[in-house]
Amino acid sequence: MDVFPTDLQEIDALSPDLLVVGGDICLWEEGAGDHLQAQLEQAPFESICLMGNHDTDKEGTATLFDEEFPHRFGARNHHRALPGAHVIGLNTCVMQPQKQGWRNVRAEVGAADLDWLDSTLADLTPDRPLLVFVHIALATTYPERRGADQATTDVWRVINADAVLERLKRWTAPIIIFQGHLHENEHLHLDDLHLISVGSVCGSWWKGSETSRCTDHSPRGWLVVEAADGHVQLDYRAARTPGWHGEIVSDAEGDLLNLFFADSAETVEVRIDGEWIALPPPTPYPVDDMFVSVHHWRLPAEVGDRVDVRTQMRGRPWVLGTITRRS
Numbered sequence: 001m002d003v004f005p006t007d008l009q010e011i012d013a014l015s016p017d018l019l020v021v022g023g024d025i026c027l028w029e030e031g032a033g034d035h036l037q038a039q040l041e042q043a044p045f046e047s048i049c050l051m052g053n054h055d056t057d058k059e060g061t062a063t064l065f066d067e068e069f070p071h072r073f074g075a076r077n078h079h080r081a082l083p084g085a086h087v088i089g090l091n092t093c094v095m096q097p098q099k100q101g102w103r104n105v106r107a108e109v110g111a112a113d114l115d116w117l118d119s120t121l122a123d124l125t126p127d128r129p130l131l132v133f134v135h136i137a138l139a140t141t142y143p144e145r146r147g148a149d150q151a152t153t154d155v156w157r158v159i160n161a162d163a164v165l166e167r168l169k170r171w172t173a174p175i176i177i178f179q180g181h182l183h184e185n186e187h188l189h190l191d192d193l194h195l196i197s198v199g200s201v202c203g204s205w206w207k208g209s210e211t212s213r214c215t216d217h218s219p220r221g222w223l224v225v226e227a228a229d230g231h232v233q234l235d236y237r238a239a240r241t242p243g244w245h246g247e248i249v250s251d252a253e254g255d256l257l258n259l260f261f262a263d264s265a266e267t268v269e270v271r272i273d274g275e276w277i278a279l280p281p282p283t284p285y286p287v288d289d290m291f292v293s294v295h296h297w298r299l300p301a302e303v304g305d306r307v308d309v310r311t312q313m314r315g316r317p318w319v320l321g322t323i324t325r326r327s
Contacts, residue, residue, distance in 0.1 A: 003210050004036075007201060007222070007239055008043055014224060016045050017082050020089060022180035022198065023052025023135030025073075033072050048080065049073040050089050052135045052181065053105035053155070057095075077116045084227030085129040090117060092136040092158050103151070107136040107158045117167055126171040129232050131225060137179035138164055139188050139195045145284050145292040156182065165193065176232055178223065184216035185236060186294050187263040194314070198223045199236065199260070210240070216293040218260040219244065234313055236261035248305065248325040255299040256285065257323060262295050262311050271308040272300065 011019060021040075026032040040047050051069045066076055078089035094108040109117075138161035143153040158164070168175055177195045183204055186197040203212025203220035212220045219238035226233040238244045238260070246259040257279070262268060269276045277300070285296035299307070305325040311318050 003239070004039055004201070008039060010237075010239065010242070011222065012044060018080055018087060019043070019045055019047040020087070020133045020178075021047060021049040022133065022178070022200075023050040024054045024180070024200075025049065025052065026054045028054050033068070037072055046080075048078045048087075048089050050133060050135045050180070051076045051091055051093055053093050053102060053107075056093055056105055077113055077120075079120050079124075081124075082227070084229070085131050085225075085232070086124055088117070088120065088130065088132045090132060090134050090164070092134045092138075103155055105155065107155055108160055109158060109164055114163060114167075117164070121167060121171075126173050128230065129174040129176065129227050130168070130171050131227065131232070132168070132175065132177045134158070134177065134179055136181045137195070137197055138177055139190060140179065140182060140186060140197055141188070141284075141294065142182050142184065142186070142197070145294075146290075165190070168193070173230060174232055176225075176234075178225075183214045184291070184293070185214070185218050185261050186216075187265060189265055196223075196234070201239070215287075215291040216295065217249075217258060217287045217291075218295075232314060233316070234261075243321070245320045246309065246323045248299065248303070248307070248323060249296075250325075253298075254301060255303055257297040257299050257307070257309065258293070258326075259295050259297065259309065259311070259320065259323075262297075262318075262320075263313060264294050266312045268297050268309065268311045270299065270303065271310075272302060276310070 025036050055069050057067050076091040080087040091113045092107055092109055094106045094110050096104055096106045136158055138158050140157055143156050175193050179197045182197055183200040184197055185199050188195045199214040199218045199221060201220055201222055204215050221236055221238040224235045224237055249256050249258055264282050268279045279297045282297045284292045284294055286292050306322050309320040309323050
């Protein structure tokens with residue numbers, strides 16, 4: 001990714017306390033590890049890296065599958081205590097070497113990783129938000145939207161997610177779980193847990209270009225998390241265009257509002273002739289022959305080429321400004 005140095009410059013401008021690289025550095029590709037190491041070593045902020053399914057030892061075994069990753073990027077599980085939150089990075093990859101290609105990693109939190117989580121949580125006081133980062137999603141509707149069989153689902157969604165979620169129940173402060181792997185944005189709510197699948201810095205696939213889109217037609221970008229005074233604010237920043245939150249698109253039935261990071265559980269309103277009108281909740285929308293988005297809202301016919309939009313994020317107003325038609 002020749003664009004990654006510029007991405008890091010934009011991230012540095014935010015003065016982050018910590019950068020979490022969500023996995024799939026693509027150690028399977030010769031030179032990828034060297035490239036990322038060099039970039040992160042030059043960055044003026046701390047970073048931690050999650051191990052993605054493409055970062056395991058490609059010829060590994062069920063018990064030995066991460067020799068290269070920790071040599072380059074440290075332990076596969078992490079904890080950082082920041083002023084406004086605790087940050088956990090948890091491994092979700094287990095090898096199934098009898099499989100070929102991308103299916104040789106099963107979405108599972110192994111016994112050693114669960115033991116690490118138990119030990120780490122036991123030493124913490126739940127007095128501030130807990131931000132948990134995983135590569136493979138603990139909860140997502142992606143397999144169902146793709147019509148995946150069980151074997152594929154077990155690569156796309158953690159098979160023992162309940163074992164992780166059960167361990168988080170004692171935490172009294174807010175918990176948000178951030179998920180990668182699927183190159184899309186999706187919000188899910190399970191009781192008091194907020195689980196968020198986040199788009200990718202590379203877009204659809206890791207060889208993406210400067211203008212690459214994620215699988216759900218969100219622009220490539222990164223998540224910005226601000227935690228202070230017990231509250232967590234979130235924003236998805238598109239690379240090079242941080243104020244770009246959505247676009248109007250069309251199909252044979254009319255216009256839709258693609259809000260890249262909006263939560264489908266929240267009400268989205270548009271202003272028409274000076275009046276705020278609530279849109280019907282979105283339904284899964286196929287953006288192409290393969291992928292289905294969860295953040296396309298059907299618009300009234302009278303909207304035109306631009307519309308003011310507002311919604312909420314984590315119980316707080318989120319004014320998205322004027323959204324225009326995709327050119």
